Amino acid sequence: MNFEAVKQFIKEAGLPNFRLTQVREAVYKRGITSWEEASSLPEDLRKQLDQKFPILSFKVSKILYSQQDRTAKALLTLQDGLQIETVLLKPQDTWSVCVSSQVGCALHCSFCSTGKMGFKRDLTQEEIADQVLMWFQYVRKEKLGERISNVVFMGMGEPLLNYVSVVEAVRNLSNPDYLNIGVRHISVSTSGIADKLHKLAVDLPQVNLAISLHNADNAERSKLMPVNRKFDLDDLKKALEEYIAMTGRQVFLEYSVIENINSRPEHIRKLADWIYSIKDNYLLHVNLIACNLGRGEKTEDRVVKEFAAGLKAMGIAVTIRKSMGNDILAACGQLAAQKR
Numbered sequence: 001m002n003f004e005a006v007k008q009f010i011k012e013a014g015l016p017n018f019r020l021t022q023v024r025e026a027v028y029k030r031g032i033t034s035w036e037e038a039s040s041l042p043e044d045l046r047k048q049l050d051q052k053f054p055i056l057s058f059k060v061s062k063i064l065y066s067q068q069d070r071t072a073k074a075l076l077t078l079q080d081g082l083q084i085e086t087v088l089l090k091p092q093d094t095w096s097v098c099v100s101s102q103v104g105c106a107l108h109c110s111f112c113s114t115g116k117m118g119f120k121r122d123l124t125q126e127e128i129a130d131q132v133l134m135w136f137q138y139v140r141k142e143k144l145g146e147r148i149s150n151v152v153f154m155g156m157g158e159p160l161l162n163y164v165s166v167v168e169a170v171r172n173l174s175n176p177d178y179l180n181i182g183v184r185h186i187s188v189s190t191s192g193i194a195d196k197l198h199k200l201a202v203d204l205p206q207v208n209l210a211i212s213l214h215n216a217d218n219a220e221r222s223k224l225m226p227v228n229r230k231f232d233l234d235d236l237k238k239a240l241e242e243y244i245a246m247t248g249r250q251v252f253l254e255y256s257v258i259e260n261i262n263s264r265p266e267h268i269r270k271l272a273d274w275i276y277s278i279k280d281n282y283l284l285h286v287n288l289i290a291c292n293l294g295r296g297e298k299t300e301d302r303v304v305k306e307f308a309a310g311l312k313a314m315g316i317a318v319t320i321r322k323s324m325g326n327d328i329l330a331a332c333g334q335l336a337a338q339k340r
C-alpha cells in the first residue's frame with residue numbers, strides 16, 4: 001500500500017491525525033484486506049480510501065499450499081497483467097516470506113525457471129513490500145499464529161539490478177510504523193552483481209547478504225550463471241573483501257547441489273580453495289541446498305550430505321538447508337513460468 005499517498009490525502013482533506021493512526025493500525029496491525037473492514041473509520045472515509053488507494057498493488061490469483069511442509073506459494077497479477085510469485089515458509093519457528101524483485105530476470109541462470117522467462121520489468125518498492133503485507137494478511141486470516149519475522153529476496157529477479165526499489169522496500173518493511181521487520185531479519189540474495197556490494201554496504205549495512213555461488217570454477221560457473229562472464233569469481237572476491245571490511249557482517253554463500261554438475265570432489269576442493277583465498281573468510285558460511293528440479297524432483301539428500309562432509313573436512317563452515325515446497329513448485333520462477 002502506498003501509505004505516503006494516504007498520509008498526503010488525509011492531510012489535504014484536513015482530517016485529524018488520529019485518522020492516520022487508525023489507518024495504520026487497520027492495515028499493519030489488524031491486516032485488513034478491504035477498507036470495509038476498517039471499522040474504526042467513518043463510512044464516507046472508507047469509501048474514499050476504497051476508490052483511491054488499493055490496500056495491495058496486485059490481485060492474488062492463486063495460492064497453493066504444500067502438503068509436505070508448511071509452505072504456501074502465491075501467484076500475483078500486477079496492474080499491467082504481468083504475474084509474479086511469492087512464497088510463505090516456515091523453516092524454523094517463525095514465518096519467512098520470499099519476495100520477487102523483478103518480473104522475470106535477464107540473467108538466464110541455466111537451472112532457473114525465471115531465467116527462461118526473460119526480463120519483463122522491475123517491480124516498484126510498493127509491489128515488493130506488498131508481497132509481505134499480503135502474507136501478513138493471510139497469516140492473520142488463517143490464524144497461523146506467529147508473526148512474519150524474516151524476509152528473503154530470493155524470488156523472481158536479481159534484487160541488485162533493481163537496486164533503488166529494493167533499498168526502499170527494505171526501508172519500508174523495517175519501518176516501525178509499518179510491518180516493523182528488523183533489518184537484520186531481511187536477506188538480499190544476489191547472483192553476484194559485484195559492483196553493487198559497496199553501495200549496499202553503505203545503504204543497508206545491517207541487511208543480510210547471500211551470494212548465489214553454485215560453482216567455484218570460472219568456466220563452469222559461467223555456463224551455469226552467465227552473469228559470471230561480467231563479474232567473475234575474482235571480481236566477486238574483491239567485492240566481498242571490501243564488503244566484509246566495511247560491514248564486519250557474516251556473508252552466506254548459497255550452493256544448490258546439482259548431481260553430476262557441481263557435486264563432485266573437485267567442486268568441493270575448488271570451493272574451499274576459493275573461500276580460503278578471501279580475506280576474513282571466517283565470516284563466510286556455505287548454505288547447501290538440494291537443487292529443486294521441479295515436478296517434485298530434487299538432488300538426493302545423500303549427495304548433499306557427502307558434499308557437506310567434504311567441505312567440513314576442509315574446515316569450511318557449512319549448513320544443509322531444507323528444500324521446501326517441492327510439491328508446489330516453490331523454487332524460483334516455477335509457478336509463474338508454468339502459467340505461461
Ligand code: SF4
Pocket residue numbers: 104105106107108109112113114115116155156157158191332333
Ligand atoms: S536464479 Fe535468480 S538471478 Fe538467476 S535467472 Fe533465476 S532469478 Fe535470475
